[in-house]
Amino acid sequence: MLIVQKYGGTSVGNAERIQNVAKRVLETQKQGHQVVVVVSAMSGETNRLIDLAHQVSKEPDSREYDQLVSTGEQVTIALLALAIKEIGGKAISYQGHQVRITTDNSYSKARIKKIDADFIRKDLDEGRIVVIAGFQGVDEEGNITTLGRGGSDTTGVAIAAALKADACEIYTDVDGVYTTDPRIVPQAKKIPRISYDEMLELASLGAKVLQIRSVEMAAKYKVPLWVKSSFNNTEGTLVTSEDQQMEDVIISGIAYDKNEAKIAVRRLADKPGIASQLFAPLAESNINIDVIIQNISADGFTDLTFTVPRTDLTKALRIVEKTAKEIGCEKIETDEKIAKVSVVGVGMRSHSGVAAKMFQTLAQEKINIMMISTSEIKISVVIQEADMDRAVKALHKVFIET
Amino acid sequence: MLIVQKYGGTSVGNAERIQNVAKRVLETQKQGHQVVVVVSAMSGETNRLIDLAHQVSKEPDSREYDQLVSTGEQVTIALLALAIKEIGGKAISYQGHQVRITTDNSYSKARIKKIDADFIRKDLDEGRIVVIAGFQGVDEEGNITTLGRGGSDTTGVAIAAALKADACEIYTDVDGVYTTDPRIVPQAKKIPRISYDEMLELASLGAKVLQIRSVEMAAKYKVPLWVKSSFNNTEGTLVTSEDQQMEDVIISGIAYDKNEAKIAVRRLADKPGIASQLFAPLAESNINIDVIIQNISADGFTDLTFTVPRTDLTKALRIVEKTAKEIGCEKIETDEKIAKVSVVGVGMRSHSGVAAKMFQTLAQEKINIMMISTSEIKISVVIQEADMDRAVKALHKVFIET
Numbered sequence: 001m002l003i004v005q006k007y008g009g010t011s012v013g014n015a016e017r018i019q020n021v022a023k024r025v026l027e028t029q030k031q032g033h034q035v036v037v038v039v040s041a042m043s044g045e046t047n048r049l050i051d052l053a054h055q056v057s058k059e060p061d062s063r064e065y066d067q068l069v070s071t072g073e074q075v076t077i078a079l080l081a082l083a084i085k086e087i088g089g090k091a092i093s094y095q096g097h098q099v100r101i102t103t104d105n106s107y108s109k110a111r112i113k114k115i116d117a118d119f120i121r122k123d124l125d126e127g128r129i130v131v132i133a134g135f136q137g138v139d140e141e142g143n144i145t146t147l148g149r150g151g152s153d154t155t156g157v158a159i160a161a162a163l164k165a166d167a168c169e170i171y172t173d174v175d176g177v178y179t180t181d182p183r184i185v186p187q188a189k190k191i192p193r194i195s196y197d198e199m200l201e202l203a204s205l206g207a208k209v210l211q212i213r214s215v216e217m218a219a220k221y222k223v224p225l226w227v228k229s230s231f232n233n234t235e236g237t238l239v240t241s242e243d244q245q246m247e248d249v250i251i252s253g254i255a256y257d258k259n260e261a262k263i264a265v266r267r268l269a270d271k272p273g274i275a276s277q278l279f280a281p282l283a284e285s286n287i288n289i290d291v292i293i294q295n296i297s298a299d300g301f302t303d304l305t306f307t308v309p310r311t312d313l314t315k316a317l318r319i320v321e322k323t324a325k326e327i328g329c330e331k332i333e334t335d336e337k338i339a340k341v342s343v344v345g346v347g348m349r350s351h352s353g354v355a356a357k358m359f360q361t362l363a364q365e366k367i368n369i370m371m372i373s374t375s376e377i378k379i380s381v382v383i384q385e386a387d388m389d390r391a392v393k394a395l396h397k398v399f400i401e402t
Numbered sequence: 403m404l405i406v407q408k409y410g411g412t413s414v415g416n417a418e419r420i421q422n423v424a425k426r427v428l429e430t431q432k433q434g435h436q437v438v439v440v441v442s443a444m445s446g447e448t449n450r451l452i453d454l455a456h457q458v459s460k461e462p463d464s465r466e467y468d469q470l471v472s473t474g475e476q477v478t479i480a481l482l483a484l485a486i487k488e489i490g491g492k493a494i495s496y497q498g499h500q501v502r503i504t505t506d507n508s509y510s511k512a513r514i515k516k517i518d519a520d521f522i523r524k525d526l527d528e529g530r531i532v533v534i535a536g537f538q539g540v541d542e543e544g545n546i547t548t549l550g551r552g553g554s555d556t557t558g559v560a561i562a563a564a565l566k567a568d569a570c571e572i573y574t575d576v577d578g579v580y581t582t583d584p585r586i587v588p589q590a591k592k593i594p595r596i597s598y599d600e601m602l603e604l605a606s607l608g609a610k611v612l613q614i615r616s617v618e619m620a621a622k623y624k625v626p627l628w629v630k631s632s633f634n635n636t637e638g639t640l641v642t643s644e645d646q647q648m649e650d651v652i653i654s655g656i657a658y659d660k661n662e663a664k665i666a667v668r669r670l671a672d673k674p675g676i677a678s679q680l681f682a683p684l685a686e687s688n689i690n691i692d693v694i695i696q697n698i699s700a701d702g703f704t705d706l707t708f709t710v711p712r713t714d715l716t717k718a719l720r721i722v723e724k725t726a727k728e729i730g731c732e733k734i735e736t737d738e739k740i741a742k743v744s745v746v747g748v749g750m751r752s753h754s755g756v757a758a759k760m761f762q763t764l765a766q767e768k769i770n771i772m773m774i775s776t777s778e779i780k781i782s783v784v785i786q787e788a789d790m791d792r793a794v795k796a797l798h799k800v801f802i803e804t
Contacts, residue, residue, distance in 0.1 A: 015457035022458075049477070055417035056424075057484040064487070067495055068480035071473040075451070078470035082459040085466070093469055097499070098544050142500050 006156030041072025062107035097138035175229035267330035408558030443474025464509035499540035577631035669732035
């Protein structure tokens with residue numbers, strides 16, 4: 001098999017851990033596999049570099065910033081290749097530009113355009129373990145780019161896709177994807193298999209095990225994606241295409257998100273185009289709107305309520321107030337003390353009654369639902385932040401534990 | 403003018419010093435010049451990386467080692483470019499491979515083969531300060547190489563040569579080349595102008611201001627080379643082609659070297675080929691022989707005395723003992739407590755009596771001369787290490803101060 005393994009910053013945090021990764025990688029090769037390893041910067045290193053940048057520049061130029069922070073991964077690849085050689089393996093390290101990971105030129109959030117797979121295959125065929133720097137690439141002009149925080153996951157999946165690898169294994173400090181956060185619900189169970197779509201919902205809803213883009217890319221190229229622990233040998237979670245087995249499980253997980261805030265615009269004149277007038281300036285300012293609720297109109301007026309990332313609330317409010325002045329409204333209310341709780345599962349498609357059961361469970365807990373939003377495979381509710389833990393526990397009990 | 407400036411590790415040792423370099427560079431540009439800046443790794447950084455390598459590998463593979471240590475310069479170029487932009491300048495940073503510094507593939511001691519000057523000129527013509535990583539390059543296959551300790555000087559001169567720059571300024575923590583080491587002779591004076599040949603003799607004899615290869619390259623391409631301080635604005639030393647003015651000065655400097663050891667092979671059979679038999683195995687082991695003296699033969703026997711780097715003495719002795727067993731000799735003696743003192747000057751060519759004056763001075767000081775070696779522009783003597791300071795002082799007094 002051809003396996004791509006990705007190790008994050010904590011897994012390569014010091015010389016000893018790098019030696020540990022070297023052992024695991026070499027063992028995998030000795031089991032008869034071809035192995036490509038993608039690594040992040042040693043934990044703490046990227047922050048050290050960012051700190052240096054801020055010592056000389058208040059708002060660092062993004063090209064130079066990428067030139068700087070990409071050194072973090074370069075250090076790790078060289079050290080890992082050295083560690084593999086030290087224990088008798090054959091290894092070679094490559095930076096993004098060396099293995100021709102071509103990206104667009106959006107510094108600090110570049111997107112991969114193509115990877116020269118033949119280049120890597122040649123080394124694999126000669127028995128080498130190929131160690132590749134995650135997070136970084138090069139644009140058409142030869143400028144170094146980076147893919148954004150967590151970009152090493154994306155590098156791993158992109159390389160697996162380019163090589164048509166049999167598996168992409170993401171090694172991290174947790175041993176898989178759980179039905180919910182074990183810190184809130186000790187009964188949370190590891191999910192053995194999950195679909196790409198479910199993983200996307202869980203990731204975007206706050207279960208931050210995998211970078212969303214890497215899951216999207218895995219889904220697009222049908223790369224079987226494993227989430228595993230780099231500190232033990234337990235099975236992990238396989239993220240893959242939907243299958244019958246998954247549909248039998250109605251709900252895969254309960255996700256939550258405490259990073260949103262709510263804005264309610266009261267008694268807007270209900271005319272065509274009002275929503276677009278309100279949301280266009282927010283989009284232009286790169287503020288992501290999540291849940292949107294428009295009340296049924298009464299006397300020609302309506303209420304529009306929506307959520308934005310909590311960090312963007314001040315900025316969003318300023319924009320909304322400006323628009324509201326132009327189009328007229330009674331008042332604008334905000335609420336930062338909210339949380340979003342979601343039940344996610346592909347089984348929902350073929351099973352009715354999930355929403356009813358969810359609302360009933362929350363009602364029994366006397367939790368007030370402020371907003372509701374649904375997709376084919378998830379139902380989300382916005383509630384008071386103070387109610388969140390109780391909601392997650394109750395929903396986990398009803399949908400997962402029983 | 404087109405000026406290449408090179409700043410060493412101590413000159414860019416922290417954020418504040420990098421900001422200081424940014425100011426100097428921008429000032430130079432504002433005086434109407436085009437400026438290329440070559441920088442080393444921040445002082446301490448290369449050692450930190452080497453230490454990491456040794457934590458995972460006893461004898462680090464040289465390709466991976468270069469991949470690792472080259473990150474040091476990459477960090478500095480990005481930070482310097484950021485610092486220049488912060489104070490309103492236009493700057494862009496390039497790694498060796500980005501600016502196409504092509505080398506052979508001798509990792510850790512690579513030699514530059516070519517540099518794509520057009521690439522740099524384009525940025526200069528657009529008003530940018532071009533910041534280039536010293537010490538590093540790329541081989542034809544895209545592997546990262548490094549030029550060896552002090553290689554940033556060579557990068558600076560090579561870029562100056564490729565661009566046909568009007569000057570290459572090497573900024574360091576001393577403010578020029580001195581007539582001898584001021585720590586030994588407080589009366590030592592800064593040399594305003596010196597020829598490439600003299601600089602080579604002074605550099606190779608232990609005045610470690612410039613890397614020898616960079617001076618050789620400057621001589622080959624006739625690059626006017628300035629040695630200046632990055633901490634003040636004094637004039638510095640110009641290393642350039644020989645001219646009449648220089649010849650008027652008979653002796654430019656007194657150099658010394660305490661890093662050699664002496665091996666004497668007594669009563670060798672004096673046959674043709676004996677020297678080659680003795681020295682060939684040393685050359686094969688990459689041991690540099692410096693001074694060699696063969697005594698006049700008596701009764702068909704001769705003595706061969708030579709110096710080797712002190713760090714290679716044990717290894718050299720082992721090799722010589724093996725050879726001596728084959729060819730026969732009376733005994734082998736070694737002496738580590740030696741020093742080489744040299745007077746250097748192009749004026750010597752047209753002035754006789756330098757050697758006589760040197761020997762007379764040492765005789766007056768009752769210093770015993772063990773070996774003598776001469777070239778067109780220098781005379782070296784090997785003496786007891788304990789006599790070295792006195793010898794340097796006396797020679798400086800006679801040749802420089804009067």
